[in-house]
Every structure is written in C-alpha cells, then in structure tokens.
Amino acid sequence: MSEEYVLQLEHIRKEYPGVVALKDVTLELRKGEILALIGENGAGKSTLIKCCSGAVIPTSGKIIVNGKEYDSMTPQLAAENGIAIIYQEFNNVKELSAAENLFLGRPIKKGIVVDKKAMEREAAKAFEQLRIKINPKTLMKDLTVGYQQMVEIAKAIQQDAKILIMDEPSAPLTSAEVESMFRVVERLRKEGISIIYISHRLEEIYRLSDRILVLRDGEYVKTLQTSESHVQELIKLMVGRELTETYPPRGDCIDKSQVVLEVKDLTGNGDENISLKVHKGEILGLGGLVGAGRTELAEMIFGAAKRQSGQMFINGKEVNPKTPREAIDTGIALVPEDRKRHGAMLGISIKDNINMPIYEKNSTLSVINSKKEVATAEKYRENMAIKTPSLHQLMKNLSGGNQQKVILGRWLAANSELIIFDEPTRGIDVGAKYEIYKIMNDLVEKEGKAILMISSEMEELMGMSDRIVVLSEGKMTGELAKEEFNQEVIMEFASEARTSIEEEKTV
Template sequence: MSEEYVLQLQHIRKEYPGVVALKDVTLELKKGEILALIGENGAGKSTLIKCCSGAVIPTSGKIIVNGKEFTSMTPQLAAENGIAIIYQEFNNVKELSAAENLFLGRPIRKGIVVDKKAMEEEAAKAFEQLRIKIDPKALMKNLTVGYQQMVEIAKAIQQNAKILIMDEPSAPLTSAEVESMFMVVERLRKEGISIIYISHRLEEIYRLSDRILVMRDGEYVKTLITKDSEVQELIKLMVGRELTETYPPRGDCIKKDEVMLELKDVTGNGDKNINLKLHKGEILGLGGLVGAGRTELAEMIFGAAAKESGQIIFRGKEINPKSPREAIDLGIALVPEDRKRHGAMLGISIKNNINMPIYERNSTLSVINSKQEMEIAEKYRDNMAIKTPSLHQLVKNLSGGNQQKVILGRWLAADSELIIFDEPTRGIDIGAKYEIYKLMNDLVEKEGKALLMISSEMEELMGMSDRIMVLAEGEMTGELEKDEFSQETIMAYASAANIEEG
C-alpha cells in the first residue's frame, strides 16, 4: 500500500490472428524509477508498451494510471494522463523544423494563424530545460538521429509527461549520442519522471535501471532489482537456457593465397587512400568511431557511391560498379546499417522478402520453384530463429528485431561471394546474435565467402574478426592482427587523426 505506482498494467492479454502476443502480463512502475523491460525479439515488449498509448488495444486486462482504471487507452487519454512514448522508429516530419515537430498536431496559434515565433520560443525553452543545443529553426532532416530523438524527448517533456516510455532508444544512436541521452534520462528521473526503458544492451540496463522486468514469449517472467541481479541470471531468464559462450568458435579457414577483395589507394565519398586486402574465408572487421567513413567505404565497393580514384579489385579483376545492381550481379552484397530504410518490404511476406534476390536474378525466367522458395525461407527462419507463426506472415507484423533478421536472411540468400555487413546485430537479441555469428562462421568456413564487417560494438568486432582495420576521419589509421586485439589499441587508432593534429 505504501508503494506508489504511477502505472500498472494488469493481466494484459493481446491476441492477433494465429499469435498470442501477450499472455497475462503485469507490470508496475514506481514514481521516479527507471524500469528496464527486456526480452528476446518478439517477446512482446513493444506490444506491451503500445497498450499504454492506445496504439494497441489489449484483448483483456487493465491499465491503471495514477489510480485511474482503463481497459484500453487512446492517444489523447495517454497524453492527458501524462504518458509519452518514444517509439522504436519515430515518426517526425523531416521537412519541418525542430520547433514545428515539437508542436506537431497541436500548433500554437495566434488567432487563426500558426504562431511560428511562439513555437520556436517554447521549443528553445524545452531544449534548454533538457540542456541540449538544438536550433528550433533547424529542419529535422538536417539533424542527426540523436538530435531527432532529443526533439521527441523534448516534446514529451513539453507536453508535461510524467511517464516516459522509450523503446530501444539507443539502437540508432552513436556512442556519444547514447551518452547524452543517458544524461537526459537521468536528469528526468531526478525530476521525478518515471521511465520504462527497453533495450537489448545489458550494460545499459545495468547503468540506468532500478529494476528489470523480464519477458519471454509473450509472458511475464520476473522482476528483479538491478543491483542484486547478475548478467548470467538475466540471460537465462530471457532466453530460457544457459548461454555460456558469446562467440561461436571458428576453425582456421582463411585462404591466404586467394585474395577476394583488394583496395588500392581508394579515394572518394569522404575516404582517402584506403588500402586493404580481404581473403577468401576471412572476416575482416572495420573499426572506428561513427562518422569515420566505414559505411562510406562500403558504399563505394557496393556501387552506391562514386569512387574518385584508386582501384577496387574483386576476384582478380578491377571493377567499377556504377550501381548496387551491378555490384550484386558481380557477387557483392551489402547488408545495410539502416535496414528499415533500405531494406524490408514491409507489406510483403517473409518468404517473398527472403527470396527477393533470387526472383531478381531469375527475372527473365518466369518459373520459380515454390517448393525451393519455401525451403530457402525455412532455412533462414531456422538459422536465425525468426519468430513467426508462418512464413506467409507480412513483415510489418513482425517485431523490430525479427524484421531485421528477415532482411539479413534476404542478403544471405543472394549467395554473394563478398558480403559486407554494416552493424549486423544492431537491435538483435542475445540468443539470435549467437545464431547470426554462427551463420557468419558458416559463410566463411563452409562456403568460402569473404566478409567485411563494420561494427561499433567493440566486443563483437574483436570476437568475430580475423583482422581489424581501423578508420578515422576517412583514413586508415591502423591494422591489427588477432593477437594484437585490444579495446585500448582500437580506440587509440579510432581517435588517431585527432591526436596527431592536437
């Protein structure tokens, strides 16, 4: 009785055709606490929190906000009761300013005209309150993802939200942006705002949260006090089994005398004089800070950006792909970082998404063997544990992480010789990560492919690469063999360009 809960979700159930997304889930949020919500891809985290905004109407159960009881919410009820959600993919209007986005749908008016100046002043106040530097007049499209998210948070605060729900807020951010987001979140907690924080990154959960609620397969598993819990225990509760090793072992499969890809003094797209060699059967990691020019390099190899000078030699021949289409035909794949934007065809089925490159390749032959199609889709569903009742399910009905797995599967089904992975496991849960690592191992070990892997996760970079090359400000600053891997050395190279100048 003495506990003060600002939000209670009681016995929530949500059914979709063929899926029970939530079964009897109960969550209680205390005033001023950060409650972490964790669980594997498809566990039901996003569905649960969407019940708080009215984006999802529960099949049964109760929602109690500050003692007031509801069977379901609407966006308006949520706002009136001080609930704001920062969604996994936020929906701002890129062509409008930060201030206009902050007041989207409820502009300040002077008579009948929209009062831009008043909105800009109010926005400036809201940003100042969060101690973030954003020009209220700046167009959304010119802000980094981190700042776009800050606008969303400022919007919640400006609307006087007392309960802030954040669905994987760190996933699209750079590490520096994550730091500023944490500072804002911690400040909000001090001001008495209660926060539900969803993330797959356990180190964040430990740093931020007071308590942790674990879900598995649509069910409530347990709530723990963060400081009394242990990582291994959490993982076991989430995954339902012990996960002892983080990186699956890989045999020595590098073909030292078969160079798959060679770059000679490649310059362009913001990069300068890049030289590298990647062998058959090898995973080469590309390390560096965000903005170091790694994605830019991948784009040149993949024909998505123009090279100014230098040579790209692929399987012994110089290539100059003018488009991704050309690169794909040559046998190069790029699994992009921003999979939402570049990848999933949300309105079509999992099976068709995964088979897309095969359809494209066979576009002249109209016969597609549907048994084979199903087998390919099944293979990737099993390999990556894509959680779905059916491969005919539309991708838009999958959880965020499972959508990513579909896109990954699609690129793998393309059967390319060189696969570039840009942040392959972002937003993917711990168990599935392991499966993806195993798949990467198989690609080099059993199929003799070559992989170029961009990763900002230091552990992943060191755990999966055979060699690591580090970029800083568009230049290659270091190369490390496996026995030289260390976080300190990589960080030193990653900031090398700055040090030299300083």
C-alpha cells in the same frame, strides 16, 4: 489501487490471428524509477508498451494510470495522462526545424497564424532544460540521429510527460550519443519522471535501471531488482536456457593467397584514399565512430554510392559496379545498417522477402521455383529462429528484431563471395546474436566467403574480426592484427582525425 505506482498493467493479453503476442502480462511502474523491459525478439515488448499509448488495443486486461482504470488507451488519453512514447523509428518531419518538430501537431499560434518565434523560444527552453545544445532553427535533416532523438525527448518533456517509454533508444546512436542520452534520462528520473526502457544491451540495463522486467514468448517471467541480479541469470530468464560463451569459436580458415576483395585508393562519398584487402575465409572488422565513413565505404563498394577515383577487384579481377544490381552480379552482398529502411518490404511475406535478390535474378522467368524458395526461407527461419507462425506471414507483422533476421537471411541466400555486414546484430537479442555469429563463422569457415563487418560494438568487433581496420573522418587511421586488438588503441585510431569533440559543438 496502490499509491506507489504511476502505471499498472494487469493481466494484459493480446491476440493476433495465429499469434498470442501477450499472455497475462503484469507490469508495475513506480514514480521516478527506470524500469527496464527485456526479452528476446518477438517476446512482446513493443506490443506491451503500445498498449500504453493506445497504438494497440489489448484483447483483455486492465491499464491503471493515475488511479484511473481503463480497458484500453487512445493516443489522446495517453497524452492526457502524461504518457509519452519514443518509438524505434521516430515520426519526425525532416524538412522542418527542430522547433517545428517539437510542436508538430500542436503549433503555438498568435491568432490564426503560427507563431514561429514563440515556438523557437519554447524549444530553446526545453533544450536548455535538458542541457542539450540544439539550435531550434536547425532543420531535422541536418541533425544527427542522436540529436533527432533528443528533440523527441524534449517534445515529451515539453508536453509535460510523467511517464516516458523508450523502445530501444540506443540502437541508432553512437557511443558518445548514448552517453548524452543516458545523462538526460538520469536527469529526468531525478525530476521524478518514471521511465520504461527497452534495450537488448544488457550493460545499459545495468547502468540505468532500478528494476528489470523480463518477458519471454509473450509471458511475464519475473521482475528483478537490478542491483541484485546477474547477467547470466537475466540471459537464462530471457532465453530459457544457459548461454555460456558470447562468441562461438572459429577455426583458422584464412587463405592469405586468395584476396576476395581489394580496394585501392577508393575516394568518394566522403571517404579518401581507402585501400584494403579481405581474404578468403577472413572476417575484416571495420571500426570507428559513427560518421567515420564506414557505411559510406560500404555503399561505394556495393555500387550504391558513386566513387570518384580508385580501383576495386573481386578475386583479382577489376570490377566497377555502378549499381547494387551490378555489385550483386559481381558477387558482393551488403546487409545494410538500417535494415528497415533499406530493404524490408513490409507488405509482402517473409518467404518473398528472403528470396528477394534471387527473385530479381529470375525476374524474366514467369514461374518462380516456389518449392526451392520455401526451402530457402525455411532454412533461414530455422537457423536464425525467426519467430513467426508461418513463412507466409507479412513482414509488417513481425517484431523489429525478427524483421532484421529476415533481411539478414535474404542476403545470405544471395550466395555472394563477399558479404558486407553493417552492424549485423543491432537490435537483435542475445540468443539470436550468437546464432548470427555462428552463421558468419560458417560462411568463412565452411563456405570460404570473405566478410567485411562494420560494428560499433567494441566487443563484437574484437570478438569476431580476424583483423581490424579503423576509419576516422573518411580516412584510414589504423590497422590491427588479432594479437594487437585493444580497445584503447582502437578508440585512439577512431578519434585520430577528429578536430573537435562532437558534444562541444552546437548544431
């Protein structure tokens, strides 16, 4: 074995019934480097790193850690070898404190009693070491996702991890949180910890990584030196073809005479006096920092959260949806931010997931029009390039990004007048992003729908919206017409109502 590498995966193959998730993949991780792992949805990234933790047993291949060769890992072996993984959905217990989560499964004890004080002391030390301000006593549910993730990182460090693997760590974070996470990750690299970093955001890859490993369709494509590679080259290696434009062009299709959605002085769910209009054929972008109240607004419009006052109109007619079911019936659809938690039914097939809202509509019918369902599902599989051997495949067997595409397909199939997209391309690869933008364009341009799009990606917000409304702390702070789009101005509006900078607060 080479002295140089702390971890080597050799000729890894993983087969599932009908799918070869990994074919002869090789990975070498050096001490103290950040190796980015990139590839389209379903390329095999998560499967590969799960081989390192013992969550997946490779069909064949070798795993070499610290000079020792293994056919497969177990969670215990991985821990003994200093391998820690931060998965996309962390397994924390919301009702326990940060300290208790840090020592979950291996509490410090005094005799037979759990020593809470000692755990809090040790947790404080671990947070201190990472220079993050978390009170060890704070309950997990009271921490933002960003801080919850920090607890996960602290846990890995506390367990003396030498190899830290992160699966799309930035996906649920706000831009300020992403910055803090980067600082922590960079500090860990300085301390000699080796990191595998999975992300769909190429700017992050350039900012953080030393080398980049590209997977495509379960196969190893290439490992590049980050400083010597170019974005276009990476995209081509991932997608297998050239992608020149980021946002597909859209014709002028706004019909100002038709207001599809109007909300007047909407108050509730943390928002105050929100008034806005979305016209037929228009994409209205909703900008702001995470926590600005955008998802909360979407939930109110969709009847998933109660509003205290204000009015809502669909095509000029006052509506008052009190449940999502009623909202769907009035022609409103919501593609939620956390698609996995809100809506993906993991135990049923792709086809049934796509047909879900339609399903509910027909729930009184005992015979479901299966042919039509298959056709609908097939259409979205094709449009969004959902990677699966069969539409009858269970949701849980799809890669993270492909599950998102299925949920997106479901809401598009619901055939609504107004579609609210909450972070539509989060966790979705570059090629599929473009396809989703094309679908959004078609919805407004060809089908005359109205779209309300929440996006924390500034480029996407400006690239796709016809108009942008900015929220901050539950209030509307600005509105920009297309010709006024400007990143600094949007950021200013986004932080207008804020009293203190998030990072300075100790939570």
